[in-house]
Amino acid sequence: MFVTKAMTRKVVTVRPEDNLLDTRALMKSHKIHHIPVVEEGNKLVGIISDRDVRSAMPSTLYYESGSERERVKLEKFKVRDVMTKNVITLSLRDTVQDALLLLLKYDIGGLPVVDGDGRLVGILAVRDLLRALVSVLGIGQPGSLLCLLVDDKLGETKKIVDIVFEEKIPIGSILVARHWEPGKRAVFPYLMSINVGSLKRKFQEKGYTILDPEEWYLEDVERTKEERVP
Amino acid sequence: MRRTGFLYDERYLLHRTGSGHPECPERLTAIFAGIASSGLLEKVRRITAHRPDLAWIEAVHPRDYIERLEQACLNGETEFHGPDNQMCRATFQVALLAAGGILDTLDLIMSGELDNAFCAVRPPGHHAEPMYAMGFCYFNNIAIAARYLQKRWGIGKVAIVDIDVHHGNGTQLIFEADQTVFYYSIHEHPTFAFPGTGREFEIGRDKGLGYTKNSIVVPGQGDEIYRFLLERDLVPALEMFRPEVILVSTGFDAHADDDMADLKLTTEGYAWVMRKIRELADRFCGGKLVSILEGGYCLERLPELGRDHVAILLGD
Numbered sequence: 001m002f003v004t005k006a007m008t009r010k011v012v013t014v015r016p017e018d019n020l021l022d023t024r025a026l027m028k029s030h031k032i033h034h035i036p037v038v039e040e041g042n043k044l045v046g047i048i049s050d051r052d053v054r055s056a057m058p059s060t061l062y063y064e065s066g067s068e069r070e071r072v073k074l075e076k077f078k079v080r081d082v083m084t085k086n087v088i089t090l091s092l093r094d095t096v097q098d099a100l101l102l103l104l105k106y107d108i109g110g111l112p113v114v115d116g117d118g119r120l121v122g123i124l125a126v127r128d129l130l131r132a133l134v135s136v137l138g139i140g141q142p143g144s145l146l147c148l149l150v151d152d153k154l155g156e157t158k159k160i161v162d163i164v165f166e167e168k169i170p171i172g173s174i175l176v177a178r179h180w181e182p183g184k185r186a187v188f189p190y191l192m193s194i195n196v197g198s199l200k201r202k203f204q205e206k207g208y209t210i211l212d213p214e215e216w217y218l219e220d221v222e223r224t225k226e227e228r229v230p
Numbered sequence: 231m232r233r234t235g236f237l238y239d240e241r242y243l244l245h246r247t248g249s250g251h252p253e254c255p256e257r258l259t260a261i262f263a264g265i266a267s268s269g270l271l272e273k274v275r276r277i278t279a280h281r282p283d284l285a286w287i288e289a290v291h292p293r294d295y296i297e298r299l300e301q302a303c304l305n306g307e308t309e310f311h312g313p314d315n316q317m318c319r320a321t322f323q324v325a326l327l328a329a330g331g332i333l334d335t336l337d338l339i340m341s342g343e344l345d346n347a348f349c350a351v352r353p354p355g356h357h358a359e360p361m362y363a364m365g366f367c368y369f370n371n372i373a374i375a376a377r378y379l380q381k382r383w384g385i386g387k388v389a390i391v392d393i394d395v396h397h398g399n400g401t402q403l404i405f406e407a408d409q410t411v412f413y414y415s416i417h418e419h420p421t422f423a424f425p426g427t428g429r430e431f432e433i434g435r436d437k438g439l440g441y442t443k444n445s446i447v448v449p450g451q452g453d454e455i456y457r458f459l460l461e462r463d464l465v466p467a468l469e470m471f472r473p474e475v476i477l478v479s480t481g482f483d484a485h486a487d488d489d490m491a492d493l494k495l496t497t498e499g500y501a502w503v504m505r506k507i508r509e510l511a512d513r514f515c516g517g518k519l520v521s522i523l524e525g526g527y528c529l530e531r532l533p534e535l536g537r538d539h540v541a542i543l544l545g546d
């Protein structure tokens with residue numbers, strides 16, 4: 001799926017010459033942590049985060065939150081003084097998959113989407129990706145999840161889909177993952193039905209192993225060093 | 231011994247779902263056989279169904295939905311809102327009789343003629359949403375019952391305890407913003423089992439915030455975890471809510487031998503659960519308890535499950 005289908009099109013933006021007081025108010029009222037910075041013609045020139053705004057305040061003790069001193073100081077600072085200029089962006093040809101990998105790589109909360117001329121057309125936040133994931137998994141719709149163990153051979157998933165089709169059960173989504181057992185794959189069909197008893201029996205009759213959910217996990221989700229449990 | 235009602239009407243067998251469909255008439259005859267063969271039929275008050283005033287169905291389902299279901303039946307269609315919900319020309323009438331029989335039963339309870347009752351009805355109801363048939367369900371019987379208690383009999387607070395292995399999405403949806411009906415459900419983890427709702431963080435909304443409670447059972451678990459969760463979640467919920475009547479969505483599909491889901495409740499486990507609910511009805515509602523059949527598809531186990539269920543209502 002292309003990011004243009006999942007992104008938010010109505011983007012709150014600021015200008016480089018806007019002051020930090022207004023920018024902070026905008027973040028608060030829209031409950032957002034990042035705002036793209038645009039110039040004439042909606043050209044993206046930076047992004048400003050609530051962290052950037054805070055960095056303009058050298059001492060939180062001296063400039064007590066909500067004080068007149070703080071207000072004056074924030075009003076004096078411009079967006080251009082603290083914004084990030086080298087923005088990581090998505091293009092119109094990037095996909096949700098690209099966005100997932102980028103967010104994982106850079107540990108950021110949102111990606112502006114720009115067209116070929118560098119004009120801002122949308123923003124893809126983690127929330128938009130979560131929505132896309134719920135939709136892809138089909139879990140917003142009623143259904144039952146099965147997990148079958150199959151040989152890691154061409155055509156095995158097709159056989160499973162065929163059996164489900166014979167039982168006239170609509171498939172919401174189907175996920176295929178590597179399994180810890182060599183030469184095996186785990187197939188997770190999400191079925192849009194309550195009526196899975198006879199289907200399970202049929203799979204067993206045909207020699208498939210229905211995995212105990214206790215044994216399910218995704219084997220090779222990459223983790224950074226810090227995330228990895230020792 | 232308590233005065234227990236048993237709603238069973240042979241017309242409930244006329245809702246045909248086609249060969250191989252698990253929600254079949256044999257489910258009811260199996261339950262009936264279990265109760266009859268253990269001599270319990272003589273100890274209960276038999277109840278048969280009347281067609282209800284449509285106004286009571288409309289307390290839950292918009293007229294538009296009711297009419298479309300009726301029209302689909304008249305047209306001879308074989309499914310409604312998806313292939314799970316197989317039906318025949320009689321389905322609409324049978325679904326009405328299921329709700330109607332339950333309302334008749336409630337009258338006998340509220341007028342003091344009976345203490346409690348088991349309503350062995352088909353089709354089931356707890357997946358049905360106001361505008362949507364789902365999971366073999368057309369009318370949400372238990373929701374109609376709760377509204378009837380409130381509107382016809384002036385009951386303030388009704389608790390619904392749903393022990394079907396699946397989450398009663400329809401019932402939860404109908405009452406999620408309502409603080410006069412407490413919905414409690416214990417079911418298989420929604421990531422694995424139909425319909426995928428009933429997560430622990432679903433706790434009601436607006437005025438009904440805190441009046442919905444879901445207990446989650448991981449696939450493979452059974453008696454022990456049911457005991458733990460009912461004590462931990464259901465008992466304090468009802469202590470807080472203090473219902474005047476308890477309605478039970480009784481599904482026998484959490485049984486270990488039922489292959490519609492993956493839980494391992496035993497026949498003894500079911501008996502323990504029902505005794506616990508009876509005890510709570512004694513504590514809060516003067517024993518007023520009406521159990522309404524939902525799922526349960528293992529034809530070999532249904533006789534003993536139905537028999538124990540009625541025996542416990544009678545005071546066993």
Ligand SMILES: [Zn+2]
Pocket residue numbers: 394395396481483524525526
């Ligand atoms: Zn069920």
